[in-house]
Amino acid sequence: MSDPAAWIAPWAWHSAGHCLIPPRNDPHGPGAAPPAPWSATLQAQLEGALAADPASQASWELACALLHQPPRGPLRPLADQRRRALVGDTVTFVVNRNLNFTNHCLKHCSFCAYRRDAGQPGAFWHSFDSLQARAQQAVQAGATELCIQGGLNPEARLEGSCLGYYRALLRALRQVAPGLHLHAFSPQELLFIAEQDQIPLQRVLEELRGEGLGSVPGTAAEVLCEAVRRQLCPEKLSARQWCAVILQVHASGLASTATLMAGHLETPAHRAAHLLTLVALQQTAWQHQRSGFSEFVLLPFIGAQAPAALRQRVGRDQPDLQAMLALTAQARLLLGPWFVNHQPSWVKLTLAGATEALRWGCNDLGGTLMEETITSMAGAQGGSRQTASALAAAARSLGRPVRQRTTLYGPVEEPACV
Ligand code: SF4
Numbered sequence: 001m002s003d004p005a006a007w008i009a010p011w012a013w014h015s016a017g018h019c020l021i022p023p024r025n026d027p028h029g030p031g032a033a034p035p036a037p038w039s040a041t042l043q044a045q046l047e048g049a050l051a052a053d054p055a056s057q058a059s060w061e062l063a064c065a066l067l068h069q070p071p072r073g074p075l076r077p078l079a080d081q082r083r084r085a086l087v088g089d090t091v092t093f094v095v096n097r098n099l100n101f102t103n104h105c106l107k108h109c110s111f112c113a114y115r116r117d118a119g120q121p122g123a124f125w126h127s128f129d130s131l132q133a134r135a136q137q138a139v140q141a142g143a144t145e146l147c148i149q150g151g152l153n154p155e156a157r158l159e160g161s162c163l164g165y166y167r168a169l170l171r172a173l174r175q176v177a178p179g180l181h182l183h184a185f186s187p188q189e190l191l192f193i194a195e196q197d198q199i200p201l202q203r204v205l206e207e208l209r210g211e212g213l214g215s216v217p218g219t220a221a222e223v224l225c226e227a228v229r230r231q232l233c234p235e236k237l238s239a240r241q242w243c244a245v246i247l248q249v250h251a252s253g254l255a256s257t258a259t260l261m262a263g264h265l266e267t268p269a270h271r272a273a274h275l276l277t278l279v280a281l282q283q284t285a286w287q288h289q290r291s292g293f294s295e296f297v298l299l300p301f302i303g304a305q306a307p308a309a310l311r312q313r314v315g316r317d318q319p320d321l322q323a324m325l326a327l328t329a330q331a332r333l334l335l336g337p338w339f340v341n342h343q344p345s346w347v348k349l350t351l352a353g354a355t356e357a358l359r360w361g362c363n364d365l366g367g368t369l370m371e372e373t374i375t376s377m378a379g380a381q382g383g384s385r386q387t388a389s390a391l392a393a394a395a396r397s398l399g400r401p402v403r404q405r406t407t408l409y410g411p412v413e414e415p416a417c418v
Pocket of ligand 1: 188
């Protein structure tokens with residue numbers, strides 16, 4: 001089937017067309033006057049416009065004005081105030097373990113230092129035994145979550161079925177780590193399973209839920225703009241497909257996270273379009289009494305080991321911290337009451353940078369991870385694990401209270417000693 005929406009439910013494909021907000025003319029683009037400094041009045045106007053219609057011209061113009069605000073000025077204090085009003089002072093984190101089960105991948109995203117062809121140096125595909133051993137270590141370390149993602153490996157099949165492999169993977173992990181929340185498989189991976197087996201996405205979601213899938217990472221979003229994706233990840237699912245898969249994930253009763261990969265080729269207008277689209281998707285979830293997105297995570301681009309073509313165009317190996325802190329604050333303000341939880345990436349910003357992001361609108365420090373492969377292979381400097389104590393100490397260094405949470409921000413019955 002050549003229809004790009006072939007495995008997606010028609011209603012989700014249709015709704016994705018409404019939720020995906022394309023960039024328009026940027027009133028503050030190159031050569032134009034800078035916007036007025038952001039203020040509580042403009043913030044109220046923005047939230048009013050978004051509540052009425054995130055796709056309106058008023059929403060677009062206010063979003064562009066916000067995305068052009070400089071790091072110095074009212075941005076940080078306003079984002080910090082909005083964070084306090086929406087979610088309070090407590091900083092949260094989750095004790096989790098990443099399981100990146102394979103880096104064999106048939107796609108070639110221009111930013112990706114993780115993918116390999118089978119047999120290439122650095123290629124890996126962990127056995128179920130090895131993954132189960134890692135999951136048992138996570139249980140012993142007091143984890144409440146396994147975060148499971150991998151490359152798109154066409155050899156990953158069980159009795160000819162791609163879905164059969166992914167089902168067996170979750171079953172094997174549940175056997176040794178019963179009770180741990182399984183936060184697994186990006187929209188791209190979910191669509192890959194449906195495409196490989198030529199079955200409806202709905203069946204993929206239902207069968208994986210039956211094996212214990214608890215929620216979905218909102219990765220592979222990159223920038224939700226087709227023009228940017230054509231340069232960044234032309235083989236990947238489109239922005240509209242990402243929205244459609246997320247709509248189906250939410251409708252099925254599963255929550256997901258939301259991400260933005262930034263600091264590469266995108267402009268303020270692309271960022272505005274992406275964040276407005278996230279608001280539209282969250283509003284759709286809430287209109288249907290679904291929980292929708294649980295959090296927003298900003299993922300700064302890491303160039304150090306990225307393929308040379310993109311690395312040279314961007315001209316930077318590590319994130320520009322000031323620019324990413326400004327975007328952290330802008331995202332907090334634009335996503336307003338639709339996203340109460342905002343998380344920086346300590347892997348990409350280092351723990352010191354992520355701690356600083358708590359002053360720019362974030363309220364969560366993410367997870368302990370215990371093992372991080374994808375970003376570390378790109379040359380990130382934040383390391384691949386944190387202890388619960390280190391995350392708690394980072395929050396306390398700002399005089400903020402701290403709480404261990406579950407994946408979906410609930411209380412933990414027996415928190416790690418922090
Ligand atoms: S980003 Fe994901 S889909 Fe793209 S090449 Fe890397 S592993 Fe494959």
